[in-house]
Amino acid sequence: MAPYESDDSARADDAAVLAAEAEEVRSARRRKAARYLVPVTVVGVAAATIGLVPAFAGSGDPDLPKISAQELIEKIAASDVQQVSGTVKITTDLGLPDLGGLADSLGSQMPSGGSGGDSGSAAAPSAKLLELASGTHTLQVATDGPDKQKLSLLDEAAEYSIIHNGDDLWAYDSASNEVYHATDAGEGEDSKGGEDRKDAPDASEDVPATPQELAEEALKAVDDTTSVTVDGTMQVAGRDAYRLVIEPKQSGSTVGAISIAVDSETGLPLKFTLTPASGGAAVVDAGFTKVDFGKPSASTFDFTPPKGAKVTEADEMEESGHHDSRFDELDKGLGSKDAENSKASKDAAGSEEDFASGLDGLKTIGKGWSTIAEFDTGAEGGMPGGGSDSTGDARVDGFLNSLGDQVKGDFGSGTVFKTRLINVLFTDDGKVYAGAVTKDALVKAANAAE
């Protein structure tokens, strides 16, 4: 190359060569840049897919014939789904700190805590089902008629299963390889236990239907305090469903709305959502992500304790006198999740108060959604565990103190423990007011009671 020669024609040639070279460099650079477009495009397409697919999937509400709320409720009641299996996702956000740790600390406190002490079994249902009260959980459910149900709580590389097959009730915790076993026959001796047990098959008849139990529970509350409407349609687990919305008419309730997706063909509730009045994410959101109305394979319900597994019989626990509450909780777990949740949150807030004092002094104030439960613990100081049984309660006390809000009123003073759904007021003279109502409503109730 000789760009500085003075010949005119050569200069023109040089300019052309230079231009061509520059062009080449540019095009090489362009090609280089174009290659990087490939990964960038892949990222873009992936992001668009992730972002847009759920939006599209959600927009296609199915077109179903109009139906009144009454008809829809009847459809739910008439629903007779005997065989169903599927995956249920439950998200609970009660506004509590991590309940896992709390459950552990309570577990060691509660005389009936499943994980407490050496005699307990990690496979006992009570402690495990308490886990459902916070976070997101995936369950696999299967049912085949009234005699065979299975409910599995999926964990990371482990699973907790409750299997009801005929007279046997098994619970298996794969992480610790422990088994819990109860039979119908073994129940008869204890009258209360027997009664519970008689109910259990009925309750578990509807296990298919974790959401069904929830819906029935909610529909029980329907009266003049409640508005029930059908609010369009939606798709749940690939099935067309009606959306039933239940809203409290009264003020003061923490419940904003309950929405239930009901399968348009079978009438089986597929999704249950409870949104708080304060707004934000749903407190309870339970629904099928996959559902199949075919007959589950018989082997699903077969259970033989694996070799080497530690088996705890319910009878053994009965001897130590703790068995009833376990079953109460189990039934609740199999049946109504929201009862379980409110129970759990009461446990959380009220510690072992419920257990210690029983429900002797229980009164209810008001009705409908803003019902407030009142009971007198008789314990001065107001704080749970501060009275009669204070052994080792320091941890729980400290924890509860950090959660509570001090309030004052005509009734004196007390502490309010708040969750997003249930609020509990402990007055300093030992009374407890609890309900799915706002803090102000609790204080008002306490004032009125004085």
Add this chain to the structure above:
Amino acid sequence: MSRVETSRAEAMPEAASQAARAPGLLWTFGLFRSELVTTFRRWRTIALLGVLAAVPILVGIAVKIETGDGSSTGGGPGGGGGEGPAFIAQITNNGLFLVFTALAATLPFFLPMAVGVIAGDAIAGEANAGTLRYLLVAPAGRTRLLLTKYATTMTFCVVATLVVAASALAAGALLFPLGDLTTISGTRISFAEGLFRALLIALAVAASLIGIAALGLFISTLTNSGIAAMATTVGLLITVQILDQIPQLDALHPYFFSHYWLSFADLMREPVYWDDLQRNLGLQALYAAVFGSAAWARFMAKDVTA
């Protein structure tokens, strides 16, 4: 290194003559074979596989000694069986569970580290040793060379996983009884089906490593230092695993390549829970597409001076 170069030198004329005869598929296969032979003949590779094979044996012996006094429950007092790698409580009852435990124990670190070493070395190692330009002198084309390198790394993923599984199966069979096994859902499956599931799990674990293999290959095209590429890949692996533990980054977690790694355990459920497995495969495919094409874009334009 001289060993590597001689084996490479032996392989090249053979590959070149094949290229002359039947260019295309057969040629690619020749290149792939020579890459495989080179990779698996390295002492480094053999040592890595040896370490991987030792892990299940160590776990097996530890469990055997721990439970040698006759107590058969793996969990400590208070139901502490949830600690330690998954499935560890069941090993004493069925040796096949050692396969699952070993894979669960090696997947978070040992396996991806080994893959990171191989993938990071793929291009940068050649450049470092001065052999990369000889590879490109042959009419291979850079795209094909890169694909071959990636295929070799993927083969290593499968081989490494199978080495862990096979060693665990052997140790499990020697130390513990075998037989029908209980899935984590509580149902019973025959030993043959258990073996089949073990194979599926091994494949799922191997597939879980696709993402880090692609990432390692991309990093390998960025530098001429094999060590730097390996260190960066393994460093990224550790960083991502730490970030995956931080609850505040919850929204990002589903996009970390390691997030669904433990989903292989879902194959031991009855019925199998596919959701997370599918998510894992989709995520690995995405990583392979993104970093594979990024590696291609970089490698096509790279100045090869060594």
